[in-house]
Structures are given as C-alpha cells and as structure tokens.
Amino acid sequence: MVARPAAPGHRGSHSSCSGHGPLHGRGAVSGHPAGGRRRPEASRSNPRRSPHTYSGPLPPARLGNAIVAVEDEHFYSNFLINIFDGAGRAALATLQTSQDPGGSTIAQQLAKQLYGHGSGFAATLREIGLGVKLSLDYSKMRILDMYLNAAYYGHGYWGELAAARGYFGTSPAGLDWAQAAMLAGLPQAPAALDPLKHYVLAKQRQRHVLHQLVVNQYLNRAQADAAYAEPLDLR
Numbered sequence: 001m002v003a004r005p006a007a008p009g010h011r012g013s014h015s016s017c018s019g020h021g022p023l024h025g026r027g028a029v030s031g032h033p034a035g036g037r038r039r040p041e042a043s044r045s046n047p048r049r050s051p052h053t054y055s056g057p058l059p060p061a062r063l064g065n066a067i068v069a070v071e072d073e074h075f076y077s078n079f080l081i082n083i084f085d086g087a088g089r090a091a092l093a094t095l096q097t098s099q100d101p102g103g104s105t106i107a108q109q110l111a112k113q114l115y116g117h118g119s120g121f122a123a124t125l126r127e128i129g130l131g132v133k134l135s136l137d138y139s140k141m142r143i144l145d146m147y148l149n150a151a152y153y154g155h156g157y158w159g160e161l162a163a164a165r166g167y168f169g170t171s172p173a174g175l176d177w178a179q180a181a182m183l184a185g186l187p188q189a190p191a192a193l194d195p196l197k198h199y200v201l202a203k204q205r206q207r208h209v210l211h212q213l214v215v216n217q218y219l220n221r222a223q224a225d226a227a228y229a230e231p232l233d234l235r
Contacts, residue, residue, distance in 0.1 A: 059144050059145045059172075060148075060160065060173045060175060062175055062177055063148065063175055063180040063183055064144050066177075066180045066181050066184035066209055066213060066218075067106070068144070069213045069215070069216045070208065070212045071109065073212065075105070075140065106143060107131035107135045108128060108131035109131075109187075110131070110134060110146055111131045113150040113152075114146075114150060148172070153167075153183055153186045153190055154191055154194040155197075160183070164183065167183070167196075167232075168232070168233060168234065168235065169233075177219065177230075178206070178232055179232060179233075181209040181210045181213065182195060182202060182209075182232060185202070185205035185206055186202070188205070193205050196234060207228055210224040
C-alpha cells in the first residue's frame with residue numbers, strides 16, 4: 001500500500017507570484033492565454049499572511065492550468081464569486097443526488113483531501129467551510145500547489161511528482177500538453193481512468209480536459225487537437 005502524503009512543503013526554487021493569475025513560465029507555451037487576454041502580474045510577499053501574494057515554488061504551468069480549466073474554471077475569479085459559485089454547485093449536486101459530489105472548487109477539493117471524506121449535505125457544508133478558510137489563509141498559487149501535491153492520480157501515485165515520474169518518466173515541469181491534460185483528468189476518478197488499465201476511458205477524459213483548455217483560452221483548437229494526437233509515452 002502506498003502511503004498518503006501529508007500536506008506538502010516546498011519542492012524547489014522559489015519564484016514570486018501574485019497568487020492571482022494563471023501560471024506561465026515553467027512548461028508554458030506563452031504567458032498569455034490563446035486569446036491574448038492579459039493575466040495579472042506578479043509581486044512578492046508572505047504567502048501565509050496574505051491571500052493575495054505568494055513567494056514559494058510555482059506549480060508546473062501546463063498541469064496547473066489544465067487542473068484549473070477542468071476542475072475549477074473560476075479559480076482565478078473574485079474570491080466571493082468563486083466561493084459562492086462552487087458552494088452553490090456542490091450543495092445543489094448533493095441535494096439532487098443524495099450522494100457525495102466532491103468539492104466543486106479546488107479549495108473545497110483540497111479540504112476533502114487533507115481533512116477526510118464524508119457524504120451527504122452536512123459533509124458538503126463542512127468542506128465548503130474548510131475551503132473558505134483555506135482561501136482566506138492561503139494564496140491561489142499556494143492552494144494550487146497543495147492540491148497538486150495532495151491529489152491522487154491512480155496506480156498508487158499520490159502527488160504530481162510521483163504521477164509525472166510514474167506514468168511518463170519526467171518531472172511535472174517537463175510534462176507536455178498531452179501528458180498534462182491526461183494527468184489533470186485523473187483525480188476525478190483515479191481507478192476508473194487509470195491510463196495503464198483503462199486507456200480508452202482515460203483518452204476520453206483527456207479530450208475533455210483539452211476542450212476545457214480551449215474554452216478557457218489556454219490553447220486554441222489546433223493546439224488541443226495536436227496534443228490529443230501526440231503519443232503519451234506511458235511507462
């Protein structure tokens with residue numbers, strides 16, 4: 001059995017970032033989305049004391065942007081918009097299905113990963129509350145960094161580093177768009193989407209992630225189609 005990691009610490013060299021905007025730099029094609037809309041610029045401050053700044057190691061750009069696109073496309077929106085949108089979707093899904101829908105925002109999903117699973121409306125409310133607390137205490141970049149390191153990607157791989165090395169034999173920063181989109185799709189259902197066991201289902205999920213990257217202007221359609229056609233070089 002593979003041990004589940006504790007909340008992550010620092011992984012590498014420090015980079016300063018405002019903590020607001022989508023990632024660029026490591027593993028990124030461009031500092032701007034495919035549509036050319038400008039993203040917020042960076043500044044340096046204490047990541048723990050201010051929810052608006054981050055001076056730790058940046059998450060890998062392609063994987064981070066793919067996760068945001070498919071799991072929480074309003075992640076970089078105004079704090080209250082993101083919280084109310086995610087809370088509303090999670091509560092509605094719980095009431096409609098009487099099942100655990102999973103956290104609707106990345107912060108809520110991180111709360112579930114760090115503090116345990118539950119089911120029903122009461123558990124969803126608890127996750128919403130913990131997600132709000134995380135959003136108040138940490139920058140967007142720190143939350144995304146913790147999420148990537150706490151997520152389970154299937155096949156015994158906890159965290160982005162184990163998943164990138166285990167599936168592709170590379171570092172998270174070395175993932176291409178095809179590989180990043182594949183990994184980003186796995187946390188939703190790690191066992192069912194394991195590309196080493198359920199390749200067709202994993203490719204369907206990868207296509208959905210690439211579509212979301214186009215919708216959110218990280219890639220254009222031609223780039224997404226090219227990424228889908230690329231060999232994954234699974235190990």
